[in-house]
Amino acid sequence: MGLLDRLSGLLGLKKKEVHVLCLGLDNSGKTTIINKLKPSNAQSQDIVPTIGFSIEKFKSSSLSFTVFDMSGQGRYRNLWEHYYKEGQAIIFVIDSSDKLRMVVAKEELDTLLNHPDIKHRRIPILFFANKMDLRDAVTSVKVSQLLCLENIKDKPWHICASNAIKGEGLQEGVDWLQDQIQGAKT
Amino acid sequence: MAAKSSSDSDSGGAESNETNSKWLDAHYDPMANIHTFSSCLALADLHGDGENKLVVGDLGPGGRNPHLKVLKGPAVLAESPLPSLPAAVATFLMEQHDSRTPALALASGPCVYVYKNLRPYFKFTLPQLPPNPLEQDLWNQAKEDRIDPLTLKEMLEGIREKAEIPLSEQSLRFLQLELSDMEAFVNQNKSKTIKRQTVITTMTTLKKTLADEDAISCLVLGTENKGLLVIDPEAFTVLAEMDIPSVPVFLDASGQFDVEFELAAACRNGNIYILKRDSKHPKYSIELSIQPVGLVRVHKILVVGSTQESLHGFTHKGKRLWTVQMPAAIMTMNLLEQHSRGLQAVMVALANAEVRIYHDKVLLNVIRTPDPVTSLCFGRYGREDNTLIMTTRGGGLIIKILKRTAVFVEGTGEMGPPPAQATKISVPRKTRLYVDQTLREREAGTGMHQTFQTDLYLLRIRAARAYVQALESSLTPLSATSREPLKLHAVVQGLGPTFKLILHLQNTSTTRPALGLLVCFLYNEELYALPRAFFKVPLLVPGLIYPLETFVQSLSNKGTSDIIRVLVLREGQSTPLLSAHISMPVSEGLAAA
Ligand SMILES: Nc1nc2c(ncn2[C@@H]2O[C@H](COP(=O)(O)OP(=O)(O)OP(=O)(O)O)[C@@H](O)[C@H]2O)c(=O)[nH]1
């Protein structure tokens, strides 16, 4: 740690770093959500499907997030588990309008929850029931029913309806995540 | 929505439950009201938004209310009534420089309706067929009131019974009428020229020039008139027309129209005909002798389902590879292609409400459904690559998604002895003839053996004689005399009309060089011209291979070819040391010119 860093740390200016994994099926809006959470001058204009994964950073009032924005395409989903160990929190994004693939999202979530690197940890999981603006989107209550979220007993979780394009619902989620991470440490 | 619609299992294993199933139940709607066949299902990204839609040529309940439906996810996105029952739907890319959204083709009656962006774009109608001249004549007479409707009816019936050329629609409709209505019908229609039109029975697509996934495709149509037509996707003209001996009901096309292609047509007479580019008529024919109920190409193998509850595998030349028995009648079949794992298999829906998945004759997986499946297809739907769509007899819709981690393993299902071992062989009863024959064998065994041995020796000596004779007359490319051991090997290069003929001559003796040899060509002078038909061979050092080259000019332009004989002679001797026959290839240079 450099002198400047230590100084700012002592003064409480330096924010605590947390590693977050952003997971979910392809086209669910992960990249769009993370992009919207970045300061407006750092946001990119066009969003393309992620290849492999990308590392992004954004800050909340008291935390500095490093996000692993994973690609949700089928052929890249087996990469996810290699980052489970480092993750301190998970953001799981669901396209609320893709009714057909809700079962696939559930299958991937169940696989995640049963993974040895996740199973016995009290890691907070934030769900975004995204694309709420679309006509055939189902409600966040319905999403949590379809994914059987009530069965998650040993981890704190929270679901927010969101519209990543307008940025609606995102702040609520990030505030919850911040509380969880700080609550766990103090 | 994710109600448990069905279960699946590997063949031999125990009844599966939710956890070890290979499939996720994405959707089940028993009241979807979709009644169709596999040939009327197609998956494509019709809007170019990366999300595949399902196109259904729906016959309606009881085949009385045909509709074209487009589904997005579990719901119907668009629907439009059809003038008549659909025979097949297909999606294809129409223009090279177009946006990459595929067009939709729906075959119904004598027409193919083409839609772009789900809007009607073009209607292709099958060319009209010449009517029966006798029939035409009768209507002409009716027009001039020379025959009354009753005579007309009798004469037309006569034609219907005997004639090769079937009646026109007008005559057929006339024959169905009551006596009282005939007069009016004749008066109304007598001045019309009669038209004969056939209908489309089946349709598929065939890549035009390139094999790429996103290359343009032609439509291939099978007609009730025992014909196959290839339609150009841009101009909608008939590119090729082929005749087959029966009415095609299932079609498979592979290859590219402009390069090389192969069509397989399963027909109503129980035969499957295989046609190639440049063959107006079938090249191979598979005689199934029972009705086919489905045709799927898996890699190079044609898999055919038959009405006798069995599945057959054939090579593309028509050789039968295997047969598997099904536990119930086959309802429909289609291809399962898992791109990520390079797997191709065939899905067979059975009347006992099972869908079985076979790789060759190995059973990979069994899915049980609440109701027998009448149509099914597998592919990318929505954004999911491995989706299985099935519709049931009661009009239900079942959508399943193959798990990302699912692997179909060959043989896992096959535990214990293969099922064929358990089937009882019906051994025929011992006949009188059999008993007599056994007795005779027991008594005259020695005699029989001796006769057999004599024949065998005779055969051997004849073979040996023929061999010696061949050696003596130096008919082989290996010289037999120990004084001049030589070996000859000839190669023909080029496409014609000029070929290069290279003789590789080797002196196989260990020490003695060969001197004073000659090479002579014997050939048909009407077909070939050689600059030197006779020349001397240089000294042959033992062991080395000497290439001797000469040009051969093919003179015939009829695509015939002949044999050229090469003789190697010793100076002053008339019997050749060795000889070789070279079968010349057909000159392609001239054929193309
Ligand atoms: N209508 C609507 N569209 C959204 C919303 N969020 C994202 N999208 C759109 O969904 C598409 C996919 O978004 P991405 O952020 O690339 O999705 P992703 O989850 O990162 O996808 P992969 O990187 O392939 O895993 C984009 O076209 C977005 O504009 C939303 O809330 N509403």
Ligand SMILES: [Mg+2]
């Ligand atoms: Mg992304």
